[in-house]
Amino acid sequence: MSYDTRFPKMRVARSCRNFEAIKRFYCDGLGFSLLGSFKGHNGFDGLIIGHPNAPYHLEFTKEQGITAPKAPDEEGLLVFYLPDKTEWQKRVDMIRNAGYEPVQSNNTYWDVDGITFEDPDGYRVVLQNRAWSN
Known part of the structure; x- marks a missing residue:
């Protein structure tokens, strides 16, 4: 599958506390794939998670010697x-069978046609059962 190259691909990058817990949530729970990883790159280790043909992926990093904070809010x-x-x-x-239970969304808009789950660092993922429109 190819994408219109006039539009950028997107990487969402953030620090995390525990690679194994993050990998389990996103890969086992949400069905993403581990696309790559790195160690010792400018003092950071990382995981790249996503879907091979999607125009986005997620990067989770750990700065060596630093413990990442939990999510600042819901x-x-x-x-x-x-x-x-x-x-x-x-x-x-899939995510429930991996052992994760839904959480009440802070903004109840997301609960109308979706279900919210919290990852091991406190960030939230909404599975929304509707078409995206801008």
Whole structure:
């Protein structure tokens, strides 16, 4: 699958506390793939997680000798729009079967057609069962 090169691909990068816990949440729970990793790059180790053909991926880093803080609030969200009810339910079942339970969203808008989960660092992921529109 190719993407229009006039639009950039996106990487969301942030620090994390525990690579194994993050990998379990995003890969086992949400069905992402581990696309790459690195060690000792300018004092950082990292994981790159995503879907091989998607125009985005997530990078989680750990600065050597530093413990990353937890999420500053409950509005640190990643929202994934899954308009197909069957695919949405498959993702919800996958993350619940991995041992994660939904949390009440801080903004109840996200609870109308979605379910919110909290990752090991306190950041939240919304699985939204509707089409994305801008």
